[in-house]
Amino acid sequence: MERKVISKKFWSYVIPSMLAMLLSGFYSIIDGLFVGNAVGSEALAAINIAYPIQVVLNATAIGVGIGGAIRMSCAKGAEDNADANKYFGNTLFLLVVAGIGLPCFFLAVHEPLLHILGAKGSLFAGARDYIIVILLGGILPVIGNGTNPLLRNDGYTRAATICMSMGLITNIILDYFFVFRFDMGLLGAGLATIIAQGIVALSSMLVLWIVRLKTMKLNFFRPSLKHIKKMVISGISPFGQTLVPCVVIIITNWIALKYGGNDAVTIYSIVTYVLASAQLLLQGIGDGVQPLFSFYFGAKKEAEIHYLYHKSFFLSIVCSLLLCVSVFLFVKPLAYLFGIDAGLYEECRMALLITALAFPAIGITRLTSAIFYATQKSYNSSFLVYIEPCVILPFFLITFSSLFGVTGIWAAYPIAQFTISSIALILKSPNITVPHLTEAKHSL
DSSP states (O other): OOHHHHHHHHHHHHHHHHHHHHHHHHHHHHHHHHHHHHTOHHHHHHHHHHHHHHHHHHHHHHHHHHHHHHHHHHHHHTTOHHHHHHHHHHHHHHHHHHHHHHHHHHHHHHHHHHHHTTOOHHHHHHHHHHHHHHHHTTHHHHHHHHHHHHHHHTTOHHHHHHHHHHHHHHHHHHHIIIIIISOOHHHHHHHHHHHHHHHHHHHHHHHHHHHTGGGSOGGGGSOOHHHHHHHHHHHHHHHHHHHHHHHHHHHHHHHHHHHHHHHHHHHHHHHHHHHHHHHHHHHHHHHHHHHHHHHHHHTTOHHHHHHHHHHHHHHHHHHHHHHHHHHHHSHHHHHHHTTOOGGGHHHHHHHHHHHHTTHHHHHHHHHHHHHHHHTTOHHHHHHHHHHIIIIIHHHHHHHHHHHHTHHHHHHHHHHHHHHHHHHHHHHHGGGOOOOOOOOOSOOO
């Protein structure tokens, strides 16, 4: 296949995916912008403490959605449409089960869980107000985030981005009215988020109904343990990529509370908003090219996979450097955008600048992990994802915070990321050579 043909496919998948991932991250950021300016810095810390519970819902949805989408694309590459439909149907089945089961579980245990996460006093009250609303409508973010990979892998990348955009616009409008005009505080922020996620879920399901669901047989939705097992294996790494930042938040919050109290948690909440945007944008590159990785893997076209990896790698480095430079140029408006107190600005500025240094390493790790799980090398991708919260980050956080206090907390993150990205390149290095592209008989 001509490189220009593959390049055209590459951009048609990657750009909408990057936009969709960036937009999905804006939901919590928009809440932070309105809450920080309308309610205060302590409310930001409350959302940051409750946020990991919300992320578990999103991580499960993305893990199930991408896991099913990967297997569906591999089956399409192998020209097995019946198997592709079976993976599609079982993905929707698991999303509904998770969308009902997880919110019910968290509603039952949210109070002790918030205490474990570090919520006390007024922080606990605010975090509880926010997360209860999210959990009551919990099936909506699960369906919305889980169906997005299905749309993308089925070739409807623009529709997936439009659905996300509709939700973001809704969230901005409702946050303005609920938080600013009606003075509903964290309760209003949670309500705006869940209604916006409902827009994403309903619009995504409508598109899927039009393009696929209405013609599918019911037996494709019948649970198949064989298919579900393969989906779960493929989805473990995407699940972790979404969940691990939440675990990182929990660990860092604990240490921030120890060395800097509520002020350090407030600063870290702003760091996480900026970091989440960068992480999701860079993850969008890997998620965008993943349908092509999986398709060509199913079609046994190794040369195309290598070419796409190198193209994605270059894009990831360029984007991460641009993001890093942007933070350095606009650090002051970024800090004050969230309503940070003047007394916390200098520490917040330092935290943002140090954290931005990690962006290139994040881009390398996310992309390399994506090619591993897209081509069913799940052990490699899972190792990269889960070694961060289990070993590398805790080691650097504990060591650097004990030596340098709060500044050591900010420094630990980029050092941990560069360590992980080095491991990623070592795991990928035997496959770096790009052979001459072969002529492909398959097309998406």
